[in-house]
Amino acid sequence: MSENRETSRRGFLGAAGLALGALPLNAQHAHHAHQAVRQEKAKGPYRPRFFTPQEYRTLAKLADLIIPADEHSPGAVEAGAPEFIDFLASNSPELAAVFTGGLAWLDGETKRRYSAAFVDAKPGDQAALLDLIAYRRNDTPELGPGIEFFEWARKLTVDAFYTSPEGIKDLGFQGNGAMAEFSVPREAVEYALKRSGLG
C-alpha cells in the first residue's frame, strides 16, 4: 500500500493533466458506492479505506465547504461525500493520485500562506484560498494544480451529494428511486416485469 501511495504522489503532476470527466473507473464501482458506503457505516464509524486520517479530515472539510449544511438541509458530509470519494479512490489509482496530490497541495499552500494545515486554518483563510482556486481566471503556474484539483473535488462532491437521498430531497428531484406510481399502459409494466424474471 505504502509503495502505491508513493507512486500516486509522484504521479500527481502528471495526473493533474488528467482532464476532468475522465475518471478511469469501471462504472460498476460508482454504482455501488452509495450502497457500499451505507453498508459499511451500518457496521459502525466509517474507517477510510484509502485516505490517511489527515487527508480524510481535509477532504471532509473541503466537502463541507463546497456543499455546507444549512437551515434547510444537510450538506455533503452528512450525505456521505467523503466516504463516496474515499470508496472511489480505493478503486482507482488515477483518482487516488489526483486526490492525494491535491490534498497535499492544499495543505502545502495553506501552510505557506497562513502557517496552518487547511483544516486548522481560519474560516476566512480557507474561503479566500477556495475563491482563488475555484475559478480558471486565476490560473497561474503556482495555482494551476490547485485549480485542477478543485475541479475534481467540486465535481465529485456534487456528484455524491446530488445522487444521495439528502441531495435529491434538497432539490425536490425525484431521481434514483422507484416511481410511486406509473401512469403508463399496463402492458408496459407487465412487459418489464416479464423481462425482469420477477413477474
Next chain:
Amino acid sequence: MALERVNAVVVGSGAGGGIVAKELAQAGLRVVLLERGSWVTAYDCRKDDLRNQRTTVLGNAFGPDDERHPRVVVDESGRERTLRASEPGYHNNAGCVGGGTASYGAMAWRFMEKDFRMRSTYGAVPGSTLEDWPLSYADLEPYYEKAEWEIGVSGDDAGNVFRAPRRRPLPMPPLPPNRECQVLRPAALRLGLHPFDIPMLRNSVPYNGRPACMRCRWCVGFACEVDAKCGTQNTVIPAALKTGNCELRCDCVAGQVLLDERGRAAGVAYFDARGRYREQPADLVVVSCAAIESARLLLNSRSRLFPKGLGNRHDWVGRNLQGHTYPRAAGLFDFELYDDQGPGAGIAVCDYNHGNPGLAGGGMLANEFIRLPYQFVAQVPRSAGRWGRGHKEFMRKWYRRSMSVMGPVQEMPMFDSRVEVDPVVKDHWGIPVARLSGGKHPHTLEVARYMAGKAEAWLKEAGAIHTWTVVPGPGLSGGQHQAGTCRMGGDPRTSVVNRYCQVHDVDNVFVIDGSVHVTNGGFNPVLTIMALAYYASAHLVKTWKGTRMRS
C-alpha cells in the same frame, strides 16, 4: 482454423450496420455481424443517475471501456494527448449492440431538401469543403419512411411548415407535452415561429410488439427498461437473427479489411472475444463503425495496392470529420417547470435551419432532455459562485425553475479536421489507434452565436426572468453525431464512396454509417443514417451477385 466463407461481413451493429445486416439476411445472404462491444441491457445499467452515457465521469456505461481503446487527440495548439474512452475530447459514441441507438435521446429527424444541396444553396464557403450530396432528399424519402415505420417513430411534424414533403405520416402520435413544452409552445407562436412535436424513435403507444414509453426521467444516456425506445438492438437486429442467416459476434474487434491480390476485399481480420486472431472470408464487406472508427479501419487496411489505406488513393479517407456545434440558452423562471416527465425534450422549431440572413445554414432548436441535478451544476452561471451556501441555494432555488433551449448547428466541413491512424499508439489488440486533429470552421461558430441568440429570445418570450447563452469553443466536433470521414460523391478524386455507399476503388466494400454524410444537417443525424442504410441495402440486394461475378 479458417472460418467458413459468408456472403457479407458487417462491421458494427449500430444504426447503419444493424439495418444492413437485417436487409441482407432477409434477402437470403449469409451475414456475419461483428460488434466490438457486448449486448448491454437496461438491467446491466439500471437506472442510476451516475451511469449515463452522456456524463462520462464514471466511465462509459455503453462502452467502449477505458482500458483497451485509447485514442490520440491533437488540440488546436498542436499538443498531443492519449485519451481514455470516457475522457472529454475522445469523441466517443458507444460500443455495444445497437451502438448509439441503445442509449440515445432518439430524435428522429429527416434532413431538409436544402441540407443535401448546401453548396448550391450557399455557394463556396472559404476554408470549407462544403459540397452537395450526390443524392437528393427525394431519393431518400421512401427510405426515411421505411425507417420511421420499421424502427418506429412517434411525434407530429404537421406544424413544421418547413419540413420536406412526406408520403406517409409518422406511425405513432406524440407523447403528451410536458410542462416545458406547454410553456414554450405559446411563446414560439407569439414569436411567429412554427413549433411542433419532435419526431422520436420512441413508442408512444404499443408498437411492433413493444410497449409504450412510461415517461421515466432516465432516457437520454440510458437504455430503456421497457424497450419503448427503438434502436437497432430491439428491432432490426433481432429480425436479422430470426432469419437464421445472420450470426452476431459480440466482443469482436476488427483490425483490417483483407484484400486479395487483385485488390478486392476478401474478408475481415478481427480479434474475437477471447482475443484470438480470426479471418472471416466474405464476398462483401460493410463498414459501419461510425465516422471515426470506420475511417480508422479503412486507414489500417493497407496493402500493396492501397499503401495509404483502403479507398484512400486521393487522401480523402478520414477528412471532413464533423459533428454538431450545440449553442444553448438557459433561462430561470419564477415558476416551476420541472414535472419529472421524461424524456424531457418534446418541442422544436425549424424556423432557423435555413434562410438566416448572411449565414450558411443553421439548425433546429428544441428544449433539452431531463437534466440530472449534477449535470445542471455544470450549467450554473459563474455569478452564483462555485461552492458554498450561495451555490447550494442557487441549485435549490432554480433547479426546478429552469430550462434550456439548444440545437445542432449544421457545420461547415473542414478538410483538415480529420481522423488518421497514430504512428505510435496502439490499442489492446496492437491495432494503431485513431488520431484526431482539427477544429471548427469560424462560420460554424458565427451561426452558433446567432442560434444562441434565437434560443435566448424564445426563453425570454416564455417568461424567463434571467437568461444566459453558452456557445462551444473552436475545438474539433465529432462525438455522438460524428460524420463526414468517408464522403459520398460522384468524383473518385474528391470523395471515398459513390451514392450507394460503395468505395470507389474497391467495389465489394461499402461504408454505411454517418461517415458518408457530405454535410450533417442541422439535425440529429440518426434517421438519415438509417435511411441511407435502407437505401444502400436495397441497391446491394439488387446488385450483389453482379458484384461478386466481377471478382
